Amino acid sequence: KEAEQQQKLANVVILATGGTIAGAGASAANSATYQAAKMGIDKLIAGVPELADIANVRGEQVMQIASESISNDDLLKLAKRVAELADSSDVDGIVITHGTDTLEETAYFLNLVEKTDKPIVVVGSMRPGTAMSADGMLNLYNAVAVAGDKQSRGKGVLVTLNDEIQSGRDVSKAVNIKTEAFKSAWGPMGMVVEGKSYWFRLPAKRHTLNSEFDIKQISNLPQVDIAYGYGNVTDTAYKALAQNGAKALIHAGTGNGSVSSRVVPALQELRKNGVQIIRSSHVNQGGFVLRNAEQPDDKNDWVVAHDLNPQKARILAMVAMTKTQDSKELQRIFWEY
Numbered sequence: 001k002e003a004e005q006q007q008k009l010a011n012v013v014i015l016a017t018g019g020t021i022a023g024a025g026a027s028a029a030n031s032a033t034y035q036a037a038k039m040g041i042d043k044l045i046a047g048v049p050e051l052a053d054i055a056n057v058r059g060e061q062v063m064q065i066a067s068e069s070i071s072n073d074d075l076l077k078l079a080k081r082v083a084e085l086a087d088s089s090d091v092d093g094i095v096i097t098h099g100t101d102t103l104e105e106t107a108y109f110l111n112l113v114e115k116t117d118k119p120i121v122v123v124g125s126m127r128p129g130t131a132m133s134a135d136g137m138l139n140l141y142n143a144v145a146v147a148g149d150k151q152s153r154g155k156g157v158l159v160t161l162n163d164e165i166q167s168g169r170d171v172s173k174a175v176n177i178k179t180e181a182f183k184s185a186w187g188p189m190g191m192v193v194e195g196k197s198y199w200f201r202l203p204a205k206r207h208t209l210n211s212e213f214d215i216k217q218i219s220n221l222p223q224v225d226i227a228y229g230y231g232n233v234t235d236t237a238y239k240a241l242a243q244n245g246a247k248a249l250i251h252a253g254t255g256n257g258s259v260s261s262r263v264v265p266a267l268q269e270l271r272k273n274g275v276q277i278i279r280s281s282h283v284n285q286g287g288f289v290l291r292n293a294e295q296p297d298d299k300n301d302w303v304v305a306h307d308l309n310p311q312k313a314r315i316l317a318m319v320a321m322t323k324t325q326d327s328k329e330l331q332r333i334f335w336e337y
């Protein structure tokens with residue numbers, strides 16, 4: 001009977017990378033003061049015995065770090081392992097446990113480069129497992145439930161925290177001290193309650209199988225950096241980043257991705273020297289940057305990131321520039337993904 005039950009359950013692999021979901025504090029009262037990336041994947045799985053009721057789960061420790069320290073090489077390593085697993089006939093879904101600080105970047109990267117319709121779910125937590133009201137156990141249970149569900153196929157890379165199923169493209173860490181930390185300007189795609197998914201919308205942007213990018217053809221990512229717009233800003237950071245080898249600069253602009261008159265000449269000059277200039281916005285609840293609004297992008301030969309926040313714009317620029325150095329092509333890609 002037990003063997004029969006196991007055969008019916010989906011096979012889900014959990015790739016662990018660290019973060020708070022693997023964190024530990026000195027006391028149960030430490031919900032915010034703790035060390036991330038302390039607990040191994042086997043302990044994490046053992047901590048949620050209910051996982052065995054919803055899937056055949058096995059874990060792999062890919063790295064053990066806080067996500068603010070994830071490098072492009074780490075990203076490539078993780079994505080290549082995800083692709084291998086997605087190609088295995090005995091894997092139905094993949095969960096990635098991840099620190100929440102750059103979770104949105106990894107989720108978007110995988111969404112762009114994984115050629116599979118199998119569910120890929122990225123999950124983290126806001127409190128370590130040692131804390132009172134820790135959220136990691138339920139988030140992980142929900143992630144495994146979603147990853148093992150056939151209904152989750154072909155919907156792009158997903159993120160489950162706070163009982164919500166979010167699109168890995170849209171979601172962003174919007175609050176850093178609450179368990180309802182992750183939001184999307186366009187709303188969640190669904191809910192997961194007691195291990196069952198309830199879907200309400202689908203992503204409109206290109207992803208996974210419908211993406212022109214494939215991790216199997218990517219071995220390097222170009223250097224793309226971000227500089228921040230604010231009152232009294234100077235062009236120092238932009239110039240320094242370009243001098244240090246950035247092939248594209250994401251302008252994390254104010255408002256509509258506006259650019260200070262003290263910075264415009266430097267960006268025009270950098271563009272003439274071959275650096276791509278991509279205007280994004282750092283407004284908190286979802287920026288929306290349009291071509292030739294605020295700045296003459298056609299004249300300057302700049303690109304706009306549209307609704308992508310600066311850190312997501314960096315991810316798309318890196319992936320796009322593995323294929324093209326043409327600013328018009330880059331702009332097409334920024335509209336489509």
Ligand SMILES: NC(=O)CC[C@H](N)C(=O)O
Nearest residue numbers: 019020066067099100101
């Ligand atoms: N809530 C978290 O996961 C944050 C912990 C850590 N800064 C990380 O991103 O890994």
